[in-house]
Amino acid sequence: FLPHLVASMVEVEESYIMIKPDGVQRGLVGEIISRFEKKGIKLKGLKLYQCPTELAQDNEHYKDLQSKSFFPNLIDYITSGPVVCMAWEGVGVVASARKLIGATNPLNAEPGTIRGDLAVQTGRNVVHGSDSPENGNREIALWFKEGEVVEWTPVQEPWLKE
Ligand code: UDP
Numbered sequence: 588f589l590p591h592l593v594a595s596m597v598e599v600e601e602s603y604i605m606i607k608p609d610g611v612q613r614g615l616v617g618e619i620i621s622r623f624e625k626k627g628i629k630l631k632g633l634k635l636y637q638c639p640t641e642l643a644q645d646n647e648h649y650k651d652l653q654s655k656s657f658f659p660n661l662i663d664y665i666t667s668g669p670v671v672c673m674a675w676e677g678v679g680v681v682a683s684a685r686k687l688i689g690a691t692n693p694l695n696a697e698p699g700t701i702r703g704d705l706a707v708q709t710g711r712n713v714v715h716g717s718d719s720p721e722n723g724n725r726e727i728a729l730w731f732k733e734g735e736v737v738e739w740t741p742v743q744e745p746w747l748k749e
Pocket residue numbers: 652657661690691709710711712714715716718
């Protein structure tokens with residue numbers, strides 16, 4: 588396979604990226620947003636949000652993890668302070684955002700990734716990123732209300748896509 592052919596098969600996707608309460612408390616909001624912004628993907632939604640406990644528990648967001656032993660801790664963590672909710676769009680953005688974020692356990696995350704550079708523990712890994720295009724759409728719909736996600740055309744687009 589020629590790499591440019593494979594790349595052209597990847598579609599425009601949306602990823603839900605969230606700076607977790609530790610990222611906000613540690614003053615890493617600008618640093619984290621800047622990594623996605625510099626990559627050249629498109630920001631479509633952005634807000635600071637205090638997630639209520641009931642919403643975090645019932646929220647479909649961590650549905651797959653409800654049976655895990657760390658689930659109660661995860662809910663405490665995610666509701667312990669404000670989070671920054673973001674919607675990002677781009678070709679292959681789901682996988683590329685996960686690469687920028689790095690491995691779940693920051694000790695296994697490569698240097699240069701957000702978790703590799705900025706975190707030390709799985710339970711304080713500063714950022715969330717959707718794991719599939721389906722979950723990207725689903726999570727953006729969960730965390731954002733009607734009208735909070737904006738469609739727009741960045742002026743730099745012709746300089747990012749040939
Ligand atoms: N998590 C945890 N302990 C674990 C595994 C996960 O506290 O053993 C938390 C951690 O904050 C992680 C989140 O649960 O980011 C979601 O887990 P997932 O496996 O989906 O990792 P991610 O997609 O965030 O890399």
